[in-house]
Amino acid sequence: MSLATFLQHCLTGISLGGAYALIAIGYTMVYGILRLINFAHGDLFMIAGYLMIFTLADFPWYIAIPIVLIGTVVIGIVIERLAYKPLRSAPRMSIMISAIGVSLLLQNLATYLFTALPRGYPEIPYLKRIFQFGTLSASFVTFLTPILTMVLVFLMVMMINKTKIGMAMRAVSKDYETAEIMGIKINSVVSFTFAIGSLLAAIGSILYFTDRMSVNPFSGSLPGLKCFVAAVLGGIGSIPGAMIGGFILGIGETFLVALGFSTFSDAFTFILLIVMLLVKPTGLFGEKATEKV
Amino acid sequence: MKKSTKTLFNIIAVSIILAILIFLEMNKRKFSYDISIIERSMIYAVAAVAMNLTNGFTGLFSLGQAGFMAIGAYTVALLTIPVEARAGVFYVTGMNEFLSKIELPFIPALLLGGLFAAILAGLIGIPVLRLKSDYLAIATLGFSEIIRSIIASPQLNMITNGSYGLKKIPRFSSIFVPIALCCLCILIIVLLINSSYGRAFKAIREDETAAEAMGINLFKHKLTSFMISSFFTGVAGGLLASYMGTIDSGTFKITLTYDILLIVVLGGMGSVTGSILGSFLVTAGREWLRFFDQPLKVGNWQVPLFRTGFRMVVFSVLLMVVVLFYSKGLMGSKEFSWEGLVRFFKNLFTRKQKLNGGVSNGK
Numbered sequence: 130m131s132l133a134t135f136l137q138h139c140l141t142g143i144s145l146g147g148a149y150a151l152i153a154i155g156y157t158m159v160y161g162i163l164r165l166i167n168f169a170h171g172d173l174f175m176i177a178g179y180l181m182i183f184t185l186a187d188f189p190w191y192i193a194i195p196i197v198l199i200g201t202v203v204i205g206i207v208i209e210r211l212a213y214k215p216l217r218s219a220p221r222m223s224i225m226i227s228a229i230g231v232s233l234l235l236q237n238l239a240t241y242l243f244t245a246l247p248r249g250y251p252e253i254p255y256l257k258r259i260f261q262f263g264t265l266s267a268s269f270v271t272f273l274t275p276i277l278t279m280v281l282v283f284l285m286v287m288m289i290n291k292t293k294i295g296m297a298m299r300a301v302s303k304d305y306e307t308a309e310i311m312g313i314k315i316n317s318v319v320s321f322t323f324a325i326g327s328l329l330a331a332i333g334s335i336l337y338f339t340d341r342m343s344v345n346p347f348s349g350s351l352p353g354l355k356c357f358v359a360a361v362l363g364g365i366g367s368i369p370g371a372m373i374g375g376f377i378l379g380i381g382e383t384f385l386v387a388l389g390f391s392t393f394s395d396a397f398t399f400i401l402l403i404v405m406l407l408v409k410p411t412g413l414f415g416e417k418a419t420e421k422v
Numbered sequence: 423m424k425k426s427t428k429t430l431f432n433i434i435a436v437s438i439i440l441a442i443l444i445f446l447e448m449n450k451r452k453f454s455y456d457i458s459i460i461e462r463s464m465i466y467a468v469a470a471v472a473m474n475l476t477n478g479f480t481g482l483f484s485l486g487q488a489g490f491m492a493i494g495a496y497t498v499a500l501l502t503i504p505v506e507a508r509a510g511v512f513y514v515t516g517m518n519e520f521l522s523k524i525e526l527p528f529i530p531a532l533l534l535g536g537l538f539a540a541i542l543a544g545l546i547g548i549p550v551l552r553l554k555s556d557y558l559a560i561a562t563l564g565f566s567e568i569i570r571s572i573i574a575s576p577q578l579n580m581i582t583n584g585s586y587g588l589k590k591i592p593r594f595s596s597i598f599v600p601i602a603l604c605c606l607c608i609l610i611i612v613l614l615i616n617s618s619y620g621r622a623f624k625a626i627r628e629d630e631t632a633a634e635a636m637g638i639n640l641f642k643h644k645l646t647s648f649m650i651s652s653f654f655t656g657v658a659g660g661l662l663a664s665y666m667g668t669i670d671s672g673t674f675k676i677t678l679t680y681d682i683l684l685i686v687v688l689g690g691m692g693s694v695t696g697s698i699l700g701s702f703l704v705t706a707g708r709e710w711l712r713f714f715d716q717p718l719k720v721g722n723w724q725v726p727l728f729r730t731g732f733r734m735v736v737f738s739v740l741l742m743v744v745v746l747f748y749s750k751g752l753m754g755s756k757e758f759s760w761e762g763l764v765r766f767f768k769n770l771f772t773r774k775q776k777l778n779g780g781v782s783n784g785k
Binding site: 223 | 749
């Protein structure tokens with residue numbers, strides 16, 4: 130492998146990792162607050178892909194993108210209100226099963242409405258413009274993804290640490306009941322968390338699918354699982370951790386494909402997960418959780 | 423209800439079931455469709471009861487069913503496909519020299535399949551079960567994807583025949599073979615649940631800290647429950663291979679796990695009879711609901727929505743409704759009993775009376 134191809138793969142890997150990171154943040158935030166593995170998050174990402182296909186058919190990209198972002202956020206909040214809120218006091222397993230149910234429903238609904246055949250993802254010419262650096266060439270989106278990811282992560286961290294709603298989120302994730310007693314409106318905090326998660330999933334979806342060029346009803350499920358692994362890898366609950374985890378997965382996977390082990394690239398993710406759980410279960414940046422009795 | 427009447431009822435129920443089975447067996451050709459539904463339901467029931475052992479009785483959330491079933495199914499298939507048929511099955515690359523000579527009868531192959539599944543479950547369980555139970559869900563889900571991608575990978579063409587799948591797996595000789603095996607598996611799980619181990623599992627489900635304080639070794643019991651459950655899931659996979667006759671990696675997608683989860687949730691977490699009931703309802707329901715996939719016309723009016731894929735939408739909505747509104751499922755954590763059945767009909771009757779303006783008995 131020459132230096133040029135190596136750098137080329139690095140670039141692709143970082144770009145893929147950036148999209149993973151954006152989805153992983155959604156997982157990590159929801160898990161931090163509700164202790165729920167939101168299995169439907171990956172499918173929300175797929176729905177955002179379909180939304181983009183349909184809006185971009187009628188509108189120019191600068192109107193379509195805000196519509197997709199808002200639409201995904203609304204769907205995310207509706208899912209939370211309908212499927213998770215009624216189960217707030219139910220056993221944790223019920224909420225997890227509800228999440229699986231939503232995931233199944235979104236997949237089947239997409240299969241029913243848009244058929245199982247992959248649909249071409251529209252090109253935004255602005256994002257697909259090719260840039261050339263010496264021997265390296267890549268589209269604009271490849272450069273945009275990691276930069277945008279880092280900017281968004283920075284904004285997220287600022288929000289969590291400096292703003293009032295961020296403080297409320299931290300309080301809820303530390304102790305649910307005490308936070309409620311202190312007058313924090315749990316429901317609005319949870320909805321806000323889902324809104325942010327969905328927004329990032331929508332942005333991730335635009336960046337991811339622009340490179341992949343097609344969407345099918347199941348194209349969200351595996352990336353969704355991988356992004357959860359990325360979140361665990363970085364330490365669940367930690368936003369910078371989710372970003373690092375996303376980059377590790379993206380780069381690792383790209384290199385496995387480049388070396389000809391494409392069938393094992395999915396397996397790699399989960400082997401990484403099991404190794405990580407064995408060595409450092411709290412993840413790279415996770416806090417040590419103390420069991421409360 | 424007296425014990426002798428209960429025994430009488432049990433004997434009557436068993437003989438009715440046996441009579442139906444004998445009748446179906448004698449008219450095999452005519453009822454092949456019904457027989458296949460019954461066999462599939464029973465096999466799913468084993469997988470569901472096994473899932474219930476971890477998820478319902480021990481409170482661990484495992485989602486690796488499809489993977490463990492794949493291991494059982496491939497083990498049984500590879501060991502029971504007749505030696506002379508193997509060249510035809512592995513027509514692309516040929517079969518591994520060493521493997522191609524081994525042929526086992528069905529039952530030992532089935533046990534071996536279960537054993538492999540249990541060993542792999544142990545390998546995942548040892549690191550993961552020491553942690554919070556959430557990680558088990560994601561690790562097992564990931565594991566079942568790994569198994570699927572490994573089975574389908576071209577590097578293993580000599581062993582698993584890659585993405586071409588396996589064919590010519592010997593089928594059941596009669597309906598009694600799968601039914602008897604399934605009943606045996608479920609019986610063993612029920613005996614386990616009613617043993618001291620089972621009580622420890624339930625204690626862990628209710629409160630881990632309290633259970634530990636009572637001297638239950640959490641890790642050991644969780645691992646035992648998870649491995650035994652995986653053993654029977656593997657056996658169910660082996661039965662499924664023999665039932666289907668043809669398997670490939672696509673058979674064991676995540677959807678298979680979700681199907682079994684739906685059965686367990688519908689039947690009630692923590693109820694063996696619920697899982698069996700759920701398994702029959704879901705498997706048969708899937709067939710009955712087929713009309714959702716066909717265009718429907720009432721008179722001249724074309725009913726909207728009815729087209730391919732609608733059945734699965736209805737199915738997933740059903741799962742959501744059960745989870746949100748009937749979170750206990752059909753049976754909750756109760757088991758079937760004749761008294762329960764009588765009470766159910768009595769309640770039905772009295773409620774009707776009340777609705778008709780009958781005198782309520784002051785409750």
